[in-house]
Amino acid sequence: MLCIVRVVTDPVVHIEQLVKTFGATRALDGLDLTVAVGEVHGFLGPNGAGKSTTIRALLGLLRTDSGALSAFGMDPWADSVAIHRRLAYVPGDVNLWPNLSGGETIDMLLRMRGIEPAGTRRAELLERFDLDPTKRGRAYSKGNRQKVALVAALAADVDLLVLDEPTSGLDPLMEQVFADTLAERVAAGTTVLLSSHILSEVERLADRVTIIRAGRAVESGTLADLRHLRRSRVVAEVVGEVPGLARLHGVSDVHVDGRTVSCSVEPDAMTDVLGALTAAGVRSLTSAPPTLEELFLEAYRPAAVPR
Amino acid sequence: MTAFAGTWALTRAALRRDRVLASVWVLLLVAVVYASAAATESIYPTAADRVEAAEAINSSPAIVALYGPILDVRSAGELSMTKLTVLYAVFAALLFLVLVRRHTRSEEESGRAELLGGTAVGRDAQLAAAVLESVLVSLVLGALCVLACVGGGLPLAGSVGFALSWVGVSWVAIGLTAVACQLSASARTCAALAGAGIGVLYVLRAVGDTGPEWVSWLSPFGWSTRLRAWSDPRWWVLLLDLVLGAALLGTAVLLRARRDLGAGLFAARPGPATGSPRLADAFVLTWRVHRTMLWSWSAGVGVMGLVMGAIAPGVGDLLDSEAGRQVIESLGGVGKLEDALVAAVLSIAGVVVTCFAIAVVGHGAGDERDGRTEQVLATATSRSRSFLATAVVALGGGTWLLLVTGVGAAVGLGDHLGGFVGAALDQSFAVWAVAGLALLLYAAGTRYAVLAWSVLAAFFALGQLGELLDLPAAVTGLSPYTHLPAMPVEAFAPGTAVALTAVAAALVAAAWWRFLGRDIG
Numbered sequence: 001m002l003c004i005v006r007v008v009t010d011p012v013v014h015i016e017q018l019v020k021t022f023g024a025t026r027a028l029d030g031l032d033l034t035v036a037v038g039e040v041h042g043f044l045g046p047n048g049a050g051k052s053t054t055i056r057a058l059l060g061l062l063r064t065d066s067g068a069l070s071a072f073g074m075d076p077w078a079d080s081v082a083i084h085r086r087l088a089y090v091p092g093d094v095n096l097w098p099n100l101s102g103g104e105t106i107d108m109l110l111r112m113r114g115i116e117p118a119g120t121r122r123a124e125l126l127e128r129f130d131l132d133p134t135k136r137g138r139a140y141s142k143g144n145r146q147k148v149a150l151v152a153a154l155a156a157d158v159d160l161l162v163l164d165e166p167t168s169g170l171d172p173l174m175e176q177v178f179a180d181t182l183a184e185r186v187a188a189g190t191t192v193l194l195s196s197h198i199l200s201e202v203e204r205l206a207d208r209v210t211i212i213r214a215g216r217a218v219e220s221g222t223l224a225d226l227r228h229l230r231r232s233r234v235v236a237e238v239v240g241e242v243p244g245l246a247r248l249h250g251v252s253d254v255h256v257d258g259r260t261v262s263c264s265v266e267p268d269a270m271t272d273v274l275g276a277l278t279a280a281g282v283r284s285l286t287s288a289p290p291t292l293e294e295l296f297l298e299a300y301r302p303a304a305v306p307r
Numbered sequence: 308m309t310a311f312a313g314t315w316a317l318t319r320a321a322l323r324r325d326r327v328l329a330s331v332w333v334l335l336l337v338a339v340v341y342a343s344a345a346a347t348e349s350i351y352p353t354a355a356d357r358v359e360a361a362e363a364i365n366s367s368p369a370i371v372a373l374y375g376p377i378l379d380v381r382s383a384g385e386l387s388m389t390k391l392t393v394l395y396a397v398f399a400a401l402l403f404l405v406l407v408r409r410h411t412r413s414e415e416e417s418g419r420a421e422l423l424g425g426t427a428v429g430r431d432a433q434l435a436a437a438v439l440e441s442v443l444v445s446l447v448l449g450a451l452c453v454l455a456c457v458g459g460g461l462p463l464a465g466s467v468g469f470a471l472s473w474v475g476v477s478w479v480a481i482g483l484t485a486v487a488c489q490l491s492a493s494a495r496t497c498a499a500l501a502g503a504g505i506g507v508l509y510v511l512r513a514v515g516d517t518g519p520e521w522v523s524w525l526s527p528f529g530w531s532t533r534l535r536a537w538s539d540p541r542w543w544v545l546l547l548d549l550v551l552g553a554a555l556l557g558t559a560v561l562l563r564a565r566r567d568l569g570a571g572l573f574a575a576r577p578g579p580a581t582g583s584p585r586l587a588d589a590f591v592l593t594w595r596v597h598r599t600m601l602w603s604w605s606a607g608v609g610v611m612g613l614v615m616g617a618i619a620p621g622v623g624d625l626l627d628s629e630a631g632r633q634v635i636e637s638l639g640g641v642g643k644l645e646d647a648l649v650a651a652v653l654s655i656a657g658v659v660v661t662c663f664a665i666a667v668v669g670h671g672a673g674d675e676r677d678g679r680t681e682q683v684l685a686t687a688t689s690r691s692r693s694f695l696a697t698a699v700v701a702l703g704g705g706t707w708l709l710l711v712t713g714v715g716a717a718v719g720l721g722d723h724l725g726g727f728v729g730a731a732l733d734q735s736f737a738v739w740a741v742a743g744l745a746l747l748l749y750a751a752g753t754r755y756a757v758l759a760w761s762v763l764a765a766f767f768a769l770g771q772l773g774e775l776l777d778l779p780a781a782v783t784g785l786s787p788y789t790h791l792p793a794m795p796v797e798a799f800a801p802g803t804a805v806a807l808t809a810v811a812a813a814l815v816a817a818a819w820w821r822f823l824g825r826d827i828g
Contacts, residue, residue, distance in 0.1 A: 059685050061827040081689050089685035095677040097596060098416070098493060101578025104586060111587030112686035134577035138416065138492055149682070162685075 009037045010073055012160050012191045013058060018067035020053055020215075027053040029215035030067070035160075035193050040186055042206030043195040050215040051195040052092055055164050058193075059089060072159070085114060088153035092164035092195070094145040096137030102148045103133030109152040120155040128177050142169035154181050161185065161192045167201060179205060199289070203230075231264040232287045234273060239281030248272050259283075313428035317436030321410050322443070329444050331761060332402045335768050337451045340391060342775040344459025347387035357386050364389060369618040369648050372513040375532040384456070384465040384537035392472065392536075393528045397509060399448065399473050400480035403441045404501045407484040410437035413494045415569045424568060434563060438481055438556060445477035461537075468536025475548025479527040480505060482555025489562035492571035499603055506607065510614070517618070527551065589688050593696040597667055601704050604663050605711050608656065612712040615652045616719020616727070649716055649727060650793040657734030657788055658767050660708045664701040664742035665759045671697035672749045672756035681828055694822045698746055698815055705738040723795070730794035736807035737787040741766065743814030750818035750825070 013035035020028040028050050035041040045051050056062045058071055060080030069076060071083045096105055103126075107117045126133055129147045140148065146169045153161060161182075167175045182205060186192060196202050202209055203223060211219040231252070237260045245261060246254040250269030255262045265273050265287075277285065322329075351357040361380035364370050375393040377385050385392075411434055414420040420433055429435075449470040456466030480501075487501035488494075508526040515523025516532070523529030527548055534544040566572050585591050674680045683693055713731025717724040745759035766786035773783035783789045787807055792800045 056681070056828065059681075061681055061684060063824070063826055080684070081687050084685055085687045087685075089682070091678050091681060091685075093678055094682075095679055097592075097679060099578075099596065099599075100582075101580065103580040104578060104582035107582030108586045108592065109682065109686060111582070111584070112589075112683060112688050114687055117581070133580040136575050136578050139575055 011036050012072060013041075013193060014068070014070045015054070015058070016068040018054070018057065018069055019065045020050075020057055020062060021065055027215055028057070028064070028067075031212065031215060032217045032220070033210050033212075034220075035191060036208075038186075038189055038191055039207045040182070040192040040194060040205055042202030042209040043193060043212065044197065044199065044202050044209055045195075045212035046197055049212045051197075051212060052164055053215075054212070055089075055162055055193070055195060058162065059084070086158060087160040087162055088113065088156070088158045089162045090146075090149045090153045090164060090166045092168065094142075094149040096140060096145055096148060098136065098138035100137050101134050102131060102137070102140060102144070105137060105148055106133065106152040106155070109149075110156060113156070113158075115156045117155070122151060122155040125151045125155055125181065128181065129174060143171065143174065146170060147174070150178065150181075154185060157185075157188065158190060161190055161194075163192065164195045165197065166194070167196075167198075175201075230289070231266050232270070232289055233262065234265050234270075234285070234287045235260065235262040236277050236285045237283040238277060239283055241280060243276040243280050245273060245276060248276070310429040310431040311435050312432060313423075313426070314432045314435045314439065317410075317423070317428065317432055318439045318443075321406075321436055321440040325406060325409070325440070325444075329402070329406065331764065333444065333448045333451065335764055336395065336399055336402075336448065337455045338768065339395060339771055340388075340452050341455035341459050342772045343391055344384075344387050344456050344461050346775040347383055348460060351383075351386065354381065354383075357381070357383055361386050368517045369615075372517045372614070372618050373652070375512065375516050375528070378532065378535055379538040382465075382537040384461045384469065387459070387461065388456075388469055388537075392469065392531050393509075393512065396473055396476045396528060396531055397505060399445075400476055400505050401502075402448075403445065403477050403480040404484045404498065404505065406441045406444065407437045407481055408488055408494060408498055408501065410440065411485070412488040412491075412497045416492070416494045418569075421568060431560060431563065434485060434559065438485060441481045442478070445474050445481070448477065449474040464540070465537035468534055468540045468542075471545055472531035472534050472536055472548075475545050475552075476527050476531060478548055478552035479508075479555065482552040482559065485559035486555050486562065489559055489566065490572050492569065492575060495600065496571075499600070503603075503607075510610075513614070589683055589692045589696040590699065592683065593667075593671075593700045596670065597700050597704065600663070600666070601707070604660075604704075604708055608660065608708050608712045609715040611652075611656065612715020612717075612731075613719040615649060616716035616721075619648050619716075619720050646726075646796045647793070649730065650796050653712070653716075653731055653734060654770070654788065654791070654793070656709065656712050656731065657737055657791070658763065658770075660705050660712070660734065661738045661741045661763055663708055664705040664738060665745045665763060667701040667704060668697060668742065668745040668749050668759060669756050672753040675827060676753045678828065684827060690823050690827075691819065694750075694819055697749075698742075698819070701742045701746070702739050702811075702815075705742060706732065706735045709734050709738065726795040729799065733791060733794045733799060733804070734788075736804050736811070737791055739811035740787040740807050740814065743811040743818065746818035747814050747821070750821035752825075 011034045013033065015031055015033040018028050018031040019026065031050065031054060033043070033054065043051055043054070053062065057064050057069060058076055060076035060083065063077060072086055074083050076083055096102070100108070106122060110117045110120065110122070129151060131144060131147045131151060135144070137145075146166070150166060153163070167178055170178060182192065194202065194205060206223065208222050209220070210217050239259075242256050242259060242261045245251050245263050248269055249272075250266035251263050251273060253262075253264045263273070270287075347357075351360055358380045361377040361382075364374070365376050365380070373394065374389050377389065379385055411420075414423070414433065423433065424430075452470035452473060453463075453466045456469060457463055483504045484497075484501040487504065488497045490500055491497050509528055512523050512526040512528040512532075515521065515526065515529055523533070530544050530547050533541065535541055562572055586595060671680070680693060684690060709731045710728060713728035714724070716731070717727040720727070741759075741763060744762060745756065748758050748762075749756040766788055769778070769783050769786040770788050772778065773789065787810070790803050790807065792798065792803065
């Protein structure tokens with residue numbers, strides 16, 4: 001008889017009702033975030049939403065005001081060194097030591113984590129990221145500084161990767177290399193917390209997503225759970241009478257202006273919408289994924305009634 | 308001239324950014340000018356006293372090497388400004404080194420220059436604005452110096468001449484820094500090059516003033532003395548400053564045109580592809596970041612010690628002269644004259660070496676602001692280690708530099724190794740206390756770290772002005788430097804050493820405790 005044993009493991013990262021204030025500003029205002037073992041957790045939000053603040057609190061770099069916070073079941077403020085032995089971090093804005101070469105910086109950061117660079121994937125990653133390790137820190141472009149931090153973080157096996165907007169400054173080719181490398185790490189069992197303000201990047205890489213706005217998690221779940229957030233915005237100009245799209249299931253926010261109609265369409269409803277539009281005769285048609293700002297507006301009023 | 312588009316707007320922005328730094332620096336210099344001018348009357352009441360003092364100064368090669376000669380021994384103005392004509396002109400020059408570098412190379416290194424370069428700002432506008440701002444500040448400094456001299460009871464014509472000699476030196480410093488800032492992509496290297504340039508000009512003058520006079524004519528500091536501001540001035544000498552400054556600026560513009568934004572004139576050499584196995588710790592990292600600076604400083608203070616030791620025997624001739632003794636005492640030294648000279652110079656060395664310690668702490672603050680500290684702390688490096696690495700390099704480096712100064716002086720004299728080294732190391736107690744204060748400011752927040760420079764300037768000014776202005780001991784006593792005995796003349800004071808060490812230890816401990824408890828970044 002087959003017996004399925006579900007091993008209940010504690011989450012790698014657990015944050016509950018976290019509050020962090022800087023003077024009068026509440027950077028984190030009751031944030032909840034849970035990252036389970038082995039998952040890639042997308043941490044999505046606009047600039048200034050509190051993504052970096054959360055990550056820096058998780059690393060024990062910031063003292064928090066209230067709420068619970070743990071990594072590997074330990075308190076980041078008290079046990080930061082023990083936690084850091086098990087993770088690697090890529091900051092959002094990488095600044096290097098002007099006089100150290102990229103290779104020296106990578107080796108130093110690895111050794112500071114207690115890892116001997118010789119036994120790592122360092123050489124392979126330098127090759128794949130097309131990074132010259134002999135340049136001095138001050139001579140690297142933003143993208144190359146990012147690569148130095150990425151190579152240092154991805155070269156050795158760790159339990160948790162904390163990546164704060166890791167692809168900023170990378171060209172599309174390098175974004176792909178990064179995605180491939182990350183997938184390999186995930187396959188090997190690494191848990192990833194990936195912050196980003198680019199929805200498509202998170203969609204491509206993440207299993208679960210938490211959306212943060214103004215220091216608070218407004219949505220959290222698997223991508224399928226968040227399907228309603230993936231509505232496209234369709235704008236069409238028709239030849240004949242504007243069809244009554246609002247009646248269709250999965251269509252919302254319908255606006256009609258003369259012969260132009262705009263509406264939000266869930267993926268499943270797209271065929272019906274296109275059918276109705278084609279029947280009316282299409283003069284022009286655009287379909288765009290929602291902007292991040294629209295997503296957050298949406299996330300803030302999940303109960304909004306479609307018109 | 309599209310290359311200069313936006314210069315005026317940038318100049319105003321620069322003046323605004325520097326309003327505190329430049330004002331404090333200028334006012335401190337002007338305060339010393341006023342105090343020196345006003346004090347002369349009470350120190351040397353009669354013309355005969357002044358002639359005796361001036362002749363005493365001229366008869367001591369050591370003092371002439373330090374301050375330059377007094378060309379007209381009857382001039383009250385020239386005697387009042389002995390320390391200021393040449394030595395304090397260096398402090399004025401350093402202000403312009405800081406200002407010019409701050410708005411050119413530092414901006415390029417941080418990437419802000421690129422941000423500005425993308426706006427409607429001409430290619431040469433940032434350099435032009437830095438120069439224009441500095442020239443304006445130098446003119447304000449000059450005008451205030453005239454007021455200070457006249458207010459202190461000196462004649463107007465001489466005061467103008469003296470003030471213009473500072474303005475002239477300032478212009479050379481502006482040009483020199485402008486050139487230095489084209490050479491390397493590192494703002495630190497540029498500062499070191501400009502600082503070394505000023506040092507060489509100062510030493511050239513010292514050599515010329517005590518040896519073949521034509522050598523002094525190679526240095527703007529020599530010109531300042533030879534302007535003869537106070538009697539029978541040679542105004543054309545000021546043209547030399549103007550021409551040299553303009554030539555240096557022209558060179559800077561030419562060099563600027565031959566390089567890219569953010570790059571140096573010398574292509575950066577590639578570094579090693581792999582890191583040394585020892586570079587695995589916050590201490591080694593901090594050492595690695597500062598070692599070039601420490602070696603350059605070691606060379607600088609070593610030479611300073613050597614020169615001081617070598618000229619010290621020349622002071623012996625002054626032993627019988629009451630005026631000579633008075634001059635040495637006004638330098639801060641008492642007792643046996645060659646030792647007194649060493650004591651006087653060491654008291655300056657203590658302040659200078661503190662600059663190294665404060666620079667290390669300031670660098671730590673910069674690392675934190677730029678997120679480098681964060682990257683180190685995200686590894687298995689504890690906060691204590693990261694903080695102590697900065698503290699150890701700052702305090703240990705300062706102590707090492709004092710040791711080098713003492714050894715240099717003993718080698719220069721060929722004797723007194725133990726005495727000079729002990730006297731030099733005695734300065735460490737004050738250096739530690741001020742470095743501890745700098746660490747505490749840094750621990751209070753990265754933005755406060757820069758205040759350490761103001762504190763040091765205030766302590767230095769207290770030491771210099773305290774006696775001239777007859778300030779109460781409670782005020783001058785705020786400066787740790789004033790508590791140190793004038794070794795090697797006076798005996799080692801164990802009580803002072805223990806007290807200052809305790810103060811330093813308490814400051815470092817408080818800083819450490821604060822750093823452990825605050826947000827990073």
